[in-house]
Amino acid sequence: MSNHLAAPVDAPSAADAAELAHAASAARAGLASLVRGVAGQRARRVLLALLLPVTALLAMEFSVRGGLIPSNLLPAPSQILDTLRDLGAQGLFGHIAASTLRVAAGFASGAILAVLLGATVGLSRHAEAILDPTFQALRAIPSLAWVPLLLLWLGIDEAPKIVLIAIGAFFPIYMGVASGIRGVDRKLIEVARLYRLSNIALTKRVLLPAALPAILTGLRNGLSLAWMFMVAAELIAASKGLGYLLSDGRETSRADIVLAAITLLAILGKISDTLMAAIEQRSLAWRDSYA
Structure with missing residues (x-):
């Protein structure tokens, strides 16, 4: 038998090494450029978001300082900051x-109940016929109309306040869940039936993902409400809270306290949203949407 010696493998040449180094450098430069681009886009979005409120605050400041607007009716933003600082020393964090x-x-209470009942109405036509007309009628009742009834039923402790907030959160979440499930494309259901998915698998793999955008939108709207x-709840004999500060500012004719409480409500609402x-x-990272 003749022995065949394997041909030696050529070592990478200097040109190949230089080409590899150039490719790695280009990849690093591209990644750095992408990171800078994302950071720059976020910075631009932040600046655009601040454009309107900063402009409005500056216009208010100059209008009050120039005497165009009485300071007792619309305090300057700098005065509102001073009020917030004073309130901070008087237990603002507790409010x-x-x-x-x-x-x-x-x-949390309203969302849990809304998800359960909304899913029931969305999945069952009989439940929709029984429950939905009543819920739609109750949805039209203004928030303050519930206050005297809750006071009669639950007294003036924490219970009526929490119940009133739960009522406000319930209806938009209920609408989002029910309409999201009812709006699932019928073709998706038919395909799932062809694959003989069980009801649990159908809910988990088809109904829930398809209805999730509407459900999450309902949750955001419910949180805002x-x-x-x-x-309105803290007008029910509250001794602490931002609603109490609003009432206190109205009763003492302190527009700066009222605007300070409104500012805090806007900030807290924006943070939660x-x-x-x-x-x-x-949750919707899988969705290939226009946004």
């Missing part, structure tokens, strides 16, 4: 914590 806890408890109903939007974006 913020009280309102936030009430919103969290009311929103929970903050709005919280103000941003968190909910982040959850929505993460």
Whole structure:
């Protein structure tokens, strides 16, 4: 038998090494450029988001300082900051914590009930015929109309406040869940039936993903309404909370306290909505949408 010696493998030449180094450098430069582009896009979005409020605040400041608007009716933003600083020394965090806890408890209660009943109505035509007309009628009742009834039923403790916030959060979430499930494309259901999916698998793999955008939109709307109903709830003999500060500012003719409380409500509402939007974006990362 003749022995065949294997041909030696050529070592990479200097030109090949230089080409590889150039490719790696180009990849690093491209990645760095992409990161800078994303960071620059986020910075531009932040600047655009701040454009309107900063312009409005500057216009208010100069209008009040120039005497165009009486300061007792519309305090300057700098005066509102001073009021917030004074309130901070007088227990402002306690008011913020009280309102936030009430919103969290009311929103959680209303959301759980709304998801259960909304899913029931969305999945069953009989449940829709029984429950939906009543819920649509109750949805039209203004928030303040519930206040005297809740006072009669539950007294003036925390219970009526949380129930009122739960009522405010319930209806938009219920509508989102029910309409999201009812709006699932019938062709998706038919394909799932062809694959003989069980009801649990059908709900998990078809109905829930298809209805999730509407459900999350309902949750965001419900959270916003929970903050709005919280103000009405804290008019029920509250001794702490941002709604109490609003009432106190009205009774003492302190427009700066009223505007300080409104500012805090706007900030807290925006923070909670941003968190909910982040959850929505993460949950719907699979969706190939226009956005």
